[in-house]
Amino acid sequence: MTTRPVIRAARFVLAHVPDLVYAGSKPRRETAARGRDVRAQIRSRLRTFREAVAYAPHQVMIGNQAPEALWDLPRPWHLHSPAEAPCEGPAGAVVDQPTFYAWLARADTARLIRFDEAFVAEAGPLVRGADLATASPDALRSAVASGAEPIGDPDGRGIGVLLPGHAQDESLAARVLLENLATKATGALALRRLLDGVAGDEPVDFLLGCGEEAVGDRYQRGGGNLAKAIGELAGIRTAGGADVKAFCAGPVHALIIAGSLVASGLHRRVVVVAGGSLAKLGMKFLGHLASGYPILEDVLAGVAIDVAGDDGRSPIINLDAAAVHRVGDGGAPHQMAAVLTQAPLRARGLRLSDVDRFAVELHNPDITEPAGAGDVPQRNYKMIAALAAQAAEIDREGIPAFVRRHGLPGFSPTQGHIPSAIPYLPHAIAGLTTGRCRRVQLIAKGSLFLGRMTEMADGASFLLERNAG
Amino acid sequence: MVDLRNKLVLALGERDGIPGQALQACAESAGARVVYVATQCFV
Amino acid sequence: MDLEEQDAIRRVAESGARERMLVLLGTPTAGSTLMTALTLSQGDPSYAGPLAGIPLGLPSYHILEDGVREAIPPDVYDREIGPLEFVLDKAGIVTALEKVRTGTPSS
Numbered sequence: 138m139t140t141r142p143v144i145r146a147a148r149f150v151l152a153h154v155p156d157l158v159y160a161g162s163k164p165r166r167e168t169a170a171r172g173r174d175v176r177a178q179i180r181s182r183l184r185t186f187r188e189a190v191a192y193a194p195h196q197v198m199i200g201n202q203a204p205e206a207l208w209d210l211p212r213p214w215h216l217h218s219p220a221e222a223p224c225e226g227p228a229g230a231v232v233d234q235p236t237f238y239a240w241l242a243r244a245d246t247a248r249l250i251r252f253d254e255a256f257v258a259e260a261g262p263l264v265r266g267a268d269l270a271t272a273s274p275d276a277l278r279s280a281v282a283s284g285a286e287p288i289g290d291p292d293g294r295g296i297g298v299l300l301p302g303h304a305q306d307e308s309l310a311a312r313v314l315l316e317n318l319a320t321k322a323t324g325a326l327a328l329r330r331l332l333d334g335v336a337g338d339e340p341v342d343f344l345l346g347c348g349e350e351a352v353g354d355r356y357q358r359g360g361g362n363l364a365k366a367i368g369e370l371a372g373i374r375t376a377g378g379a380d381v382k383a384f385c386a387g388p389v390h391a392l393i394i395a396g397s398l399v400a401s402g403l404h405r406r407v408v409v410v411a412g413g414s415l416a417k418l419g420m421k422f423l424g425h426l427a428s429g430y431p432i433l434e435d436v437l438a439g440v441a442i443d444v445a446g447d448d449g450r451s452p453i454i455n456l457d458a459a460a461v462h463r464v465g466d467g468g469a470p471h472q473m474a475a476v477l478t479q480a481p482l483r484a485r486g487l488r489l490s491d492v493d494r495f496a497v498e499l500h501n502p503d504i505t506e507p508a509g510a511g512d513v514p515q516r517n518y519k520m521i522a523a524l525a526a527q528a529a530e531i532d533r534e535g536i537p538a539f540v541r542r543h544g545l546p547g548f549s550p551t552q553g554h555i556p557s558a559i560p561y562l563p564h565a566i567a568g569l570t571t572g573r574c575r576r577v578q579l580i581a582k583g584s585l586f587l588g589r590m591t592e593m594a595d596g597a598s599f600l601l602e603r604n605a606g
Numbered sequence: 607m608v609d610l611r612n613k614l615v616l617a618l619g620e621r622d623g624i625p626g627q628a629l630q631a632c633a634e635s636a637g638a639r640v641v642y643v644a645t646q647c648f649v
Numbered sequence: 650m651d652l653e654e655q656d657a658i659r660r661v662a663e664s665g666a667r668e669r670m671l672v673l674l675g676t677p678t679a680g681s682t683l684m685t686a687l688t689l690s691q692g693d694p695s696y697a698g699p700l701a702g703i704p705l706g707l708p709s710y711h712i713l714e715d716g717v718r719e720a721i722p723p724d725v726y727d728r729e730i731g732p733l734e735f736v737l738d739k740a741g742i743v744t745a746l747e748k749v750r751t752g753t754p755s756s
Contacts, residue, residue: 170652171697385649421648423697469628471731500649509681510648513622516677516736523732533735551649584621584647592627592645607719608710614670616658616707618685623737624675624712628729632712633673635725641670642661644654 142396143451144601145443146335147562149198149229150326151436151550152237152413153190155183156289158435160315161418176292179422184215184431186233191218194501194548195436200228200563204499207546213503215431228563229330237437238296239263240322241288244370245299249314250288252297253277260296272297286311306355313351316415320350321363323439324412325370331408331441332371339445342404344368345395346380347387348411349553367410376408384583385498385557387411388440389597390461392559392579395444396454396599407444413437414553421551424507433504438555442562449606452569452577458485458600462582468594474520477580477598479528485600489525492543492600493574496561497521498582499549517580518544557581562601569603577601611637619645650688655698658689662705672709673717679741682711686749711746713739 158164159176168175189195193214196202201223210217224231242250242264251272257264272280280298281287289295299318302309324346332341346364353360364378381391388409395407415437422432447453460481462473479489497517505513522539525531531539549556558579568574583595615633617640619626626645633640662670672689676682684694686709693700710717713734718726 166652167697423695427695467728468625469729469731469733470622470624470736471733498649505649508648509676509678509684510620510622511678511681511738513649516622519736520732523735526735527732536735553649556649582621584645586625586645587647594621594625608671608714608716610671610717610720612669614666616661616670616672616689617675618654618658618672619675620677620681623677623681624730624733626675629673629675629712631729632717632721632725635722636720642658644657645675646651646654 139400139402140446142399142444142454142456143447143604144392144454144562144566145445145448145451146331146566147228147440147442147559148327148331148334149560150323150330150439151195151198151229151231152323152326152439153186153231153436154234154237154418155435156234156295157319157415158183158419158422158432159291160312160415161420161434162416164419164422167423173292178426179419179432180290182426182431184435188218188431189436190224190231191220191222193218195231196222196226197548198228198560199226199230201226204545204548204561204564207548213430215433215503229327232326235260235263237322239267240326241318242267242269244318244322244325247302249300249302250297251277251280251300253295256296284311286315288315303354308353308355308358317350317352317363319415319437320348320412321366321370322412323437324348324363324367324410327439327441328367328371328373328408328410331443332373335443339406340375341373341406341408342376343398343407344376344378345391345407345409346378346411347391347409347554349384349387349414350412364410367412383595384585384587385554386581386583386595386597387554388557388559389579389581389599392442392444392454393456393459393597393599396456399444399446400456405446409442409444410440411554412439413555417552421504421508424509428507430503430507433501434551436550438550438552440555440559442559447604450570450604452566452601453604455600455602458482460598462594462596464593470520473582473594473596474524477596478521478578479524481598481600488530489521489528490530492576492578493568494545494561494565494577495521495543496545496558496565496577496579498556498558499545499547499560500551500556501547501549504551512547514545514547515540565601569601575603613638614641615639616642619643621645621647622649650685650693650698652698655688655693655700659699659703659705662707667706670707672707674709674711676711676742677737679738679745682742683745683749685709686746690749709746709749711742713737713742714746
């Protein structure tokens, strides 16, 4: 029995973790090269939880505002936040650092975290029921001296330390495990939120992980299946799981596969899930400091996306209009756009203008511009518009209007796989059900070359269409 | 015109601009030798 | 520019025949073009990386500059660069490089 797959819901959880910014790859390397002053500079520009919640792009992520609202908000957006904003919305939530730490504690099945006694006493209700190992400040300090990773501000009072998983195994080094635990915790937060809000009584058959973490020991670095560990932490018992690995393109590949699993009848409900990237915290902090911005890369983002059989209402994953970037395809931006955007539309007799909205990598430009990377989504939209001009759908003067009509402002934290089209899903689902949209194309790209195994890039796309019932 | 013949080119691409490989193909077709190629990714 | 990237380029530049070397950029913005070209000619302006105080003197060109385009067979340029000159800020990028070449970078 086959069915058409639909996307019923997507939820995002942003964990605001300012004290973990120092553990990001770039802050860590800069601190090693230039000393502890780097951390002092970062500390002076960290945001409070309230500031992170009220930040307009975050309000868009959790569904309290439409992305289009950002077109009219002056930049940089952090200067134009309301004093108060809700930390919960229809598409997710922003959670504070103590809440994240409590989930980190529950995520630590190997019991490698040694908590500061004072933290456990203070955190009380948040960590109730968790069996935590504690240590004195002296014991924590000596653990750090022998390879443990401090959790929290290394110059201040953290919550404890994470011990290495093995004395000689680099794959189980404490800082690697902290990255993986952070991913697991944020993925589980998002999954729990999805299931608390959407069809909690329907069993999940399969979890597809699509994050960029590498879980495993020295014999299988990157062995994976964090999806299953995330499911366990979120309290799911019915689901199996596996991971899809494709750099930032992972989520869109995973959605195509999830749709196929549902369409084939193998599974009735598949949840695509991913946690956030600790390594990317503070990645562009030098640019933010130079521009007088706060450190905007201070949240870990988790996502959970619900894929199920046709319910007569939710938007349909059109697998006939799914595309992947093939080995023989060119990797320059215009070549990728032609393969991922234009070709699958043409094959179905559609023009670029027939797509209401394109969801590309939705990186927040406030984060990327101070680092010299410009406005990534706007360049992607200009590229699509240039293809529309090349195809004589519009003239060259019509490019800006096309970008505004079919594009979106970027609003996602720069968490690698997270910005890749999927932050628009909650808004797309609304537009394709109660709104007036008919078609949204999701397009993701991945920088495979960063792993030094190939010079290729990668990408995937599909059409999400209104369900005629 | 920039004479690229017999030049040693360092091709510094960006994923969100023009990737290193595209720069390399252009430089080599103009008679240069590419001695370094990289594609940076800031996101 | 990334610290690691600066170090890698320094090693290549110091490996010899620097007078025949040039940098071909594919940077997406005027700002990133200016920073990279400055760093590789005069040294790291932020004094943070391995090229701080080390002027390699490498001339930088951007693939979108007309002078570079003319040196490349049209079919190759069309295939590899295509419509990117309409997507990226070509005018800003060209101006940034003029500033570096005339020694009047304002930022």
